[in-house]
Amino acid sequence: MDMPPKSILKKTAEKPADPRHLKVALHHANALEDRKRVERDVLEAIMTLMDFPASPNADAKRPSPADASHFQDAVLIFQPSDYDALIEERNIADRCGYALCSRPTRKARSTARKQFVDTDHGVQIVERKVLEVWCSDDCAKRALYVKVQLSEDPAWMRQGGLGEKIELMVENAEEHHKALPLRLKQEGASTSDDDKELLDAAWAAQADAMANLALERGEKPGQLSKANGDLIQDQIMERGFSIAPPQPPSLPAQASDHTMAIEGHVPRINRKDRDDDEDEDDAQDWDKLLPG
Amino acid sequence: MEGERTSATLIRLWRVWRTTKEMMNDRGYIVVEDDMTMALDEFTRKFAREDGEPDRSRLNFSCQPSQDMLAKYTDAPTKKVPNPVPNIGNIWIEFNHDENVGMKQLREYMTHLVQGSFHSGIMVTVKPMTGMAVRFLRASTTLSDGPKGGIEVFVEQDLLVNITKHELVPKHVLLSDAEKSQLLERYRLKQTQLPRIQATDPVAKYLGLRRGSVVKIIRKSETAGRYASYRWVI
Ligand SMILES: [Zn+2]
Numbered sequence: 472m473d474m475p476p477k478s479i480l481k482k483t484a485e486k487p488a489d490p491r492h493l494k495v496a497l498h499h500a501n502a503l504e505d506r507k508r509v510e511r512d513v514l515e516a517i518m519t520l521m522d523f524p525a526s527p528n529a530d531a532k533r534p535s536p537a538d539a540s541h542f543q544d545a546v547l548i549f550q551p552s553d554y555d556a557l558i559e560e561r562n563i564a565d566r567c568g569y570a571l572c573s574r575p576t577r578k579a580r581s582t583a584r585k586q587f588v589d590t591d592h593g594v595q596i597v598e599r600k601v602l603e604v605w606c607s608d609d610c611a612k613r614a615l616y617v618k619v620q621l622s623e624d625p626a627w628m629r630q631g632g633l634g635e636k637i638e639l640m641v642e643n644a645e646e647h648h649k650a651l652p653l654r655l656k657q658e659g660a661s662t663s664d665d666d667k668e669l670l671d672a673a674w675a676a677q678a679d680a681m682a683n684l685a686l687e688r689g690e691k692p693g694q695l696s697k698a699n700g701d702l703i704q705d706q707i708m709e710r711g712f713s714i715a716p717p718q719p720p721s722l723p724a725q726a727s728d729h730t731m732a733i734e735g736h737v738p739r740i741n742r743k744d745r746d747d748d749e750d751e752d753d754a755q756d757w758d759k760l761l762p763g
Numbered sequence: 764m765e766g767e768r769t770s771a772t773l774i775r776l777w778r779v780w781r782t783t784k785e786m787m788n789d790r791g792y793i794v795v796e797d798d799m800t801m802a803l804d805e806f807t808r809k810f811a812r813e814d815g816e817p818d819r820s821r822l823n824f825s826c827q828p829s830q831d832m833l834a835k836y837t838d839a840p841t842k843k844v845p846n847p848v849p850n851i852g853n854i855w856i857e858f859n860h861d862e863n864v865g866m867k868q869l870r871e872y873m874t875h876l877v878q879g880s881f882h883s884g885i886m887v888t889v890k891p892m893t894g895m896a897v898r899f900l901r902a903s904t905t906l907s908d909g910p911k912g913g914i915e916v917f918v919e920q921d922l923l924v925n926i927t928k929h930e931l932v933p934k935h936v937l938l939s940d941a942e943k944s945q946l947l948e949r950y951r952l953k954q955t956q957l958p959r960i961q962a963t964d965p966v967a968k969y970l971g972l973r974r975g976s977v978v979k980i981i982r983k984s985e986t987a988g989r990y991a992s993y994r995w996v997i
Contacts, residue, residue, distance in 0.1 A: 514898055521866060556895040563865035563893070 505627035513553050513626075516545040520570045521560045531572035531610050533643040540647075542570050543637045546617060548626040554618050558604065567606035569614035571639070574606040613640045769807060769815065775923065776817045776858075777806045782922040783856060783887065789927065790971055791832030792854065819858040825881070826854050838940040851912065852882025864892040866899050869914070873903065876910040883912030891918050915971060926965050933982040935966050938993075943977045946993060960994040972996045 524538045534542070546554065558568035567574045579586045579599045588597045605611040620637050622629060641647065781799060788794040812818045828836070828851045836851035838844070855876055861868060869892070876884045900916060903909040926932060938946065947954060954977065960967055962974050972978055976996045983989055 510898065511902060514895070514902055517895055518866065518870075518899075556893065559893055560865045560867065560895055563861075563863045564867040 502627065506625070509548055509626045512548055516548070517553070517557050517560055520545055520557055521564055521566070523570045524573050527573050529571065529573040531567070531569055531574075531613055532641065533646075534571040534639070534641060536647050538571060539639055539641065543639065546570075546621065546637055547633050549621050550623060550625055551618055551621050554621055558614070562604055567610050568604045569606075569610040571613070572606055572610050574610075576603045576606055579603055616640050769803065770811075770817070773807060773811055773815065773817045774803065775919065776810075776819070776822070777801075777803050778924070779887065779919045779922045780806070780810075780822055780858075782925045783885075783917075785925050786922070786969055787826045787854070787856070789969070791829050791835065792826035793829050794826065819860040822858040824856050826856070828852065828854075835937060835939045839944060853880070854883050854885065854912070855879060855881045856885045856887065858887045860889065862889060864888045864890070865896045866893070868892075869896050869899055869903075873909050873914065876914070877908070881910055883910050883914065885915045885917065887917050887919055887922065889919055892916060915968070917968075921965075921968075925969075927969055932966060933980050935970055935972075936979045936981065937970060937972060938977045938979055946977065954995050957993055957995040959997045962996050967996060 520542065523542065524534070526535075526538075529535065529538060546557075549557070557570060561568050561570065562576055565575050566572070567576050579602050582599070584599055586597050586599050586602050587594050588602065605614065617637055617639065620635070622634050626633060781801065784794050784798045788799060807815075810817055810821050828849070832851060833849040837849045838847045840847055857872060857875075859868060859872075864886075869886070872884060872886055897916075900914060903914065927935075943954070946952075954975075957977065960972075960978060962968070962972055967978070970978075974996055978994050978996060980992050980994060981989055982992070
């Protein structure tokens with residue numbers, strides 16, 4: 472009865488290893504290692520940045536050089552989805568989605584899913600979740616300016632290094648010296664060609680998004696509405712995109728999805744109606760509502 | 764409470780809480796029988812606030828492993844480790860009430876477990892937690908700052924019914940380290956040759972099966988009576 476049962480499973484055949492196979496296997500092993508390392512780094516960066524900035528008085532418009540460069544370095548390995556995750560985690564911790572801002576998020580007046588918000592256009596309906604992502608439209612703009620610069624490629628697959636340094640919108644560029652390339656002169660010779668290209672692309676995307684927004688509101692392209700005016704009359708956002716007619720984005724991938732459409736909280740008129748899906752609870756809703 | 768309507772959330776949570784107690788019992792922790800069979804009105808008396816809604820913070824509880832469980836989770840002695848200690852200990856079960864659970868809550872929970880010297884923990888959340896928190900959880904089993912036995916997370920929805928009570932779900936029994944070695948020796952197998960079961964499989968998750976362990980699955984068959992198969996948890 473109790474005879475030793477034979478293994479029912481196939482014995483693995485033992486063939487001499489093909490050096491080419493070994494090489495491929497090694498390559499995959501290394502890629503996996505790289506990937507694990509990047510994922511761990513992303514996780515650690517998010518853990519740090521979700522409590523950022525350390526000072527309760529830190530101003531998103533004028534970050535300290537140390538905070539700014541920490542943030543720039545940390546997000547360099549991010550993909551846009553990692554950046555969204557950071558925003559989500561900050562929101563859960565009741566912080567404004569922009570990692571250089573020390574303020575809490577805006578609070579809706581009630582827990583209703585749709586909120587009425589006063590704007591220069593009169594009352595608009597906004598998703599509560601979208602409203603509660605940032606402390607202000609200004610932070611939304613600064614945060615999304617970072618997002619469009621992030622590479623869609625996972626950091627372990629990027630050819631030729633991690634990529635360009637991430638630029639920030641700041642009002643105290645002079646304090647940052649070389650840490651932050653000056654953005655004030657778009658045509659300036661101080662930035663490298665690559666920088667200039669990136670900036671132009673970002674501004675083009677911005678202009679494009681603005682134009683889309685304007686069109687949705689029934690305005691003529693290139694003409695600034697009052698609401699838009701509020702958002703762009705920012706000291707550092709000197710001229711350029713508001714005067715020039717909108718141009719199509721020229722940089723692939725990152726610039727093409729119009730994430731620079733800054734008023735994340737403005738619902739699209741022709742947006743797909745998701746109301747049949749009341750329980751849908753995607754924390755990234757703020758992004759979905761962006762045009763594009 | 765006479766004549767008042769019981770809140771739907773309270774009824775839901777009553778089920779969730781009972782399933783959680785059963786789950787701990789099935790894993791081998793010491794659980795009071797009355798908790799697993801508690802009637803709704805007693806549950807309401809104990810855990811409802813004045814407005815009739817459940818007070819989740821009062822649902823939290825801790826459990827101690829039984830002697831049997833301690834034995835099962837103790838590796839066979841080796842020359843290197845002649846007196847192995849059990850890989851199991853006190854567990855803290857927490858019912859989180861936040862609408863959105865992310866790394867913030869998870870970190871706080873982790874700190875609580877470590878400070879309370881718990882071996883492991885289970886967090887039950889209202890809704891699924893964030894993707895990054897899931898990643899954090901996976902990484903935390905290898906981190907030194909978390910509890911030794913790790914943290915598991917369940918969504919309330921997962922515990923509304925006890926899946927192991929379903930007639931089509933065969934009985935799963937975890938093998939101890941010694942039983943596992945015996946099995947492999949007997950069939951002259953390497954564990955990697957066994958069929959596999961994901962640690963995320965609902966029953967594996969219910970039983971808290973860890974990677975690398977082997978589970979015995981006992982099925983009833985009309986032709987063969989009862990028969991057992993074994994799976995390696997990956
Ligand atoms: Zn802010």
